[in-house]
Amino acid sequence: MADTKGLVIVNTGNGKGKTTAALGLGMRAWGQGLRVLVLQFIKGNWTYGELQAAERMGADFVIRQMGEGFVRNSADDERADHMQASKEALEDARQEIMSGAWGMIILDEINYALGYGLLPVDEVLELIAAKPDxxxxxxxxxxxxxxxxxKADLVTEMGEIKHPYKQGIRAQKGIEF
Structure with missing residues (x-):
């Protein structure tokens, strides 16, 4: 059995914490000396706390917002913008995966992009198959x-049990953003 194998990890489900868990993995990897890249397929043009943290971590932990923001309920002309942004993010992912520059790459919210039909599943499967060991x-x-x-080695499903938004509590700085 090999000591080191690059894993394919999926965080999914309707509960909160998918990106947060991925960023935690990234932080752990960074702490062990791996370079980490996060490509965000949906988020864009909004300041999240993780962006400020990554900036402080330096060039070995990079987050790039590639998306156009919320996809749900977008008009037809906006959908074309979302599709183009997702296509560009996938091409960036392809280049970075093959670059040899990173020990971990997080494709944040790529499952949303697939679910909304912004990307073809086959292209993402090809990307997974082409990743270096x-x-x-x-x-x-x-x-x-x-x-x-x-195709994943590890899949975690986050399930919502209770959420403050359903109690009328607005998004909290440092928790949701």
């Missing part, structure tokens, strides 16, 4: 498709 690849977002789950 040493690279850890993490995919997050609700409703991970069966094909992605089948």
């Amino acid at each position: 040493y690279l850890h690849l993490v995919l997050t977002g609700r409703s991970a498709c069966k094909e992605i789950i089948d």
